[in-house]
Structures are given as structure tokens and as C-alpha cells.
Amino acid sequence: MNLQRTNPTLYYLQRTAFYVLVIAITVYLLFPFVWAVITSFSKAGNLFLTPGAFLVSPKTLENYAQVFNNPAFQRGLLFSVIAAVGAVAISIIFGSFAAYALGRFRFAGKQVVMYIILAVSVFPQIAVLGGLFTLIRAAGVFNNPVGLIVSYLIFTIPFTVWVLTSFVRDIPGELEEAALVDGASPLQTLFLVLFPVMMPALVTTGLLAFINAWNEYLFALTFTSSNRTVPVVIANYSGASQYDQPWGPIMAASIVVTVPLIILVLVFQRNIVSGLTAGAVKG
Known part of the structure; x- marks a missing residue:
């Protein structure tokens, strides 16, 4: 039954309420980010003005110039890129092999391994902080990007394995069978057949793991x-x-490190949606 024809008043009230709710949620989610952007372009003396006067106060790029001229921030960007990219690259490599094994082969203790991976992925970081600190100091990688990469693997690898395993299970087995008939080895099947099919899931897990490591x-x-x-x-x-x-330089630095993540999400949004919805519908 078409509600628009039977009860137009109720129909338009529902649509109006829906759009009002969407606008309210959008404003609620975007307001902190918009306010941070405005603050990043404002002078220090204008931050204590009333909201109306603050919004129309003169803007400047002084905060961004100060941030980019800060040697500590420049080094921080470099070390963040090294640690995040290194952790994600290792996670994707090992996670792909583990997901292939867990998603395709049957062996004793498979469910136990999956439960362990799930438990590790939700384990609080503070619980392993002391022991991990001792190991990193003993290994001589304290204050080194290698130590950060190793520590980040604790939460990036379980997440990658768990997501990719669910995706691998839904890949038709006929693809592997055809590759094996053509004489491909298991590794060739993984790299030449399954990896191209897994690309949306690889992009999704890699990007989400990168965001976690970056932040x-x-x-x-x-x-x-x-x-x-x-x-x-x-x-x-x-x-x-x-x-x-x-507050001005802090907001400017926050915007600088947030913009690359927004760009990555916008560039790979189709892959992200495909990877997140893969396997949601069967049959």
C-alpha cells in the first residue's frame, strides 16, 4: 500500500522527520571537525571570543606555518609513516597466508586458533604493555620504528587475519580447482588467482589497520x-x-594528520564498501 496516496500528511511528516534526523546526526558528527578547522585558522587571541565573534574573526595560516616548521612534527610524520606502513605491510603478508590456511584447509585445532585470534584482537593494550616493554628493551629496539612496528603487529595481524579469513571462505572453490588443473602450485594459486579476487578485502583491512596504527x-x-x-x-x-x-597549532597539526586519512578513504571508498559487504549475501 502506497502511504503517499492513502495518507499524504503522514507520509510527508515521516519524510520530514527522517531528513531532520539525518541533518541532526550530520551536524553532530561534523561539528567537532569543522570547529577544529576554524580554530586551526584562527589567531591565539581570537580563541577566547564569543562564538559569533570567533566565527567572523580574521583567519590566518600562521598556525600551519608554525606546525610545518616544527622539526619535532616533521620527524613525527616520518616515524608515523614508517611505523604504520611497516606494520600494515607485514600484517597483509602474514595475514593473507594465515587467512588462506584458515579459510581453505581443515586441520585439528582450527576453531581454537580462530578463537585465540579473536581474543587477542579485543585484548586491551594496557594488559600487555609491561611485558612488551621488557621485550622491546631486551631486543634493543626501544626508541626505534622497528619496536613500534613489532608492537603494532599485536593488533593489526589479528584484525587482518580475522577479516581476510571470512572473505577467503566465500571465494568459490572452482577458482582454485581450475588453477590446480592448469598445474599451478598452492602459492601460485594464492598469488595469481586469489589475491586479485581478494583485492577489495586487502584494501579494506589494510586501510583500517593503517588508521589504527597511524592514530x-x-x-x-x-x-x-x-x-x-x-x-x-x-x-x-x-x-x-x-x-x-x-590550541591553534594543535588543531592545525590534527587537521594535517587527519586529511591524508580522509583522502585515502575517499580514494578507496568503493573498495572499502566492497570489502566490508563481501560475503554478506550468499546464494
Whole structure:
């Protein structure tokens, strides 16, 4: 029954309520980011104005110039890229092999392995902080991007394996059978046949793992003393005195490190949607 024809008033009320709800949620989600952007272009003295006067106050690029001229921020960007890309690359490589084995082969203890992976992926970071700190110091990789990469693997590999395993299970077995008939080895089947099919899932898991590693704070704070990543550098921003909080540069630095993530999501949004919805409908 068409509600628009039977009861037009109720139909338009429902549509109006729906759009009002969508607008309210959109404003609620975007307002902090928009306010941060406005703050990043504002002078320090204008931050204490009333909201109306603050919005129309003169804007400047001074905060961004200060951020990009900060050697600590430059090093933080470099170390964040190294740690995040390294952790994601290793996770994708090992996660693909593990997902192929868990998704295609039957062996004793398979379910136990899956439950262990799931348990590790939801384990709180603070619970392993002490033991991991001791191992990293003993291995001589403290204050080194290698130590951060190793520590990030604790949450990137389980997440990658869990997501990719669900995707591999839904790949038709006929693809492997055809490759084996043509004389392909299991590794050739994985690299030449399954990897192209798994590309949406690889992009999705890789991007989500990259975001987690890029924004990680606790391990980066604990396992480094001078080679800090961007989140730690931003958290340690200080003003001319202990009573001065440089909100403008902090917001500018936050926007700078957020924009690359937004660009990546926009560029790979089709792959992300395909990877997240893969296997949701069967038959």
C-alpha cells in the first residue's frame, strides 16, 4: 500500500522527520571537525571570543606555518609513516597466508586458533604493555620504528587475519580447482588467482589497520623517548609557558594528520564498501 496516496500528511511528516534526523546526526558528527578547522585558522587571541565573534574573526595560516616548521612534527610524520606502513605491510603478508590456511584447509585445532585470534584482537593494550616493554628493551629496539612496528603487529595481524579469513571462505572453490588443473602450485594459486579476487578485502583491512596504527598513542608514548610519532608529538605541544595552551597549532597539526586519512578513504571508498559487504549475501 502506497502511504503517499492513502495518507499524504503522514507520509510527508515521516519524510520530514527522517531528513531532520539525518541533518541532526550530520551536524553532530561534523561539528567537532569543522570547529577544529576554524580554530586551526584562527589567531591565539581570537580563541577566547564569543562564538559569533570567533566565527567572523580574521583567519590566518600562521598556525600551519608554525606546525610545518616544527622539526619535532616533521620527524613525527616520518616515524608515523614508517611505523604504520611497516606494520600494515607485514600484517597483509602474514595475514593473507594465515587467512588462506584458515579459510581453505581443515586441520585439528582450527576453531581454537580462530578463537585465540579473536581474543587477542579485543585484548586491551594496557594488559600487555609491561611485558612488551621488557621485550622491546631486551631486543634493543626501544626508541626505534622497528619496536613500534613489532608492537603494532599485536593488533593489526589479528584484525587482518580475522577479516581476510571470512572473505577467503566465500571465494568459490572452482577458482582454485581450475588453477590446480592448469598445474599451478598452492602459492601460485594464492598469488595469481586469489589475491586479485581478494583485492577489495586487502584494501579494506589494510586501510583500517593503517588508521589504527597511524592514530595509536599508548605504545608510541611508551616505547619511544625522542623518536615520537605524530599523536605523541601533538599531545606534547606546549606554549610559551605552562599556562599557555597553543590550541591553534594543535588543531592545525590534527587537521594535517587527519586529511591524508580522509583522502585515502575517499580514494578507496568503493573498495572499502566492497570489502566490508563481501560475503554478506550468499546464494
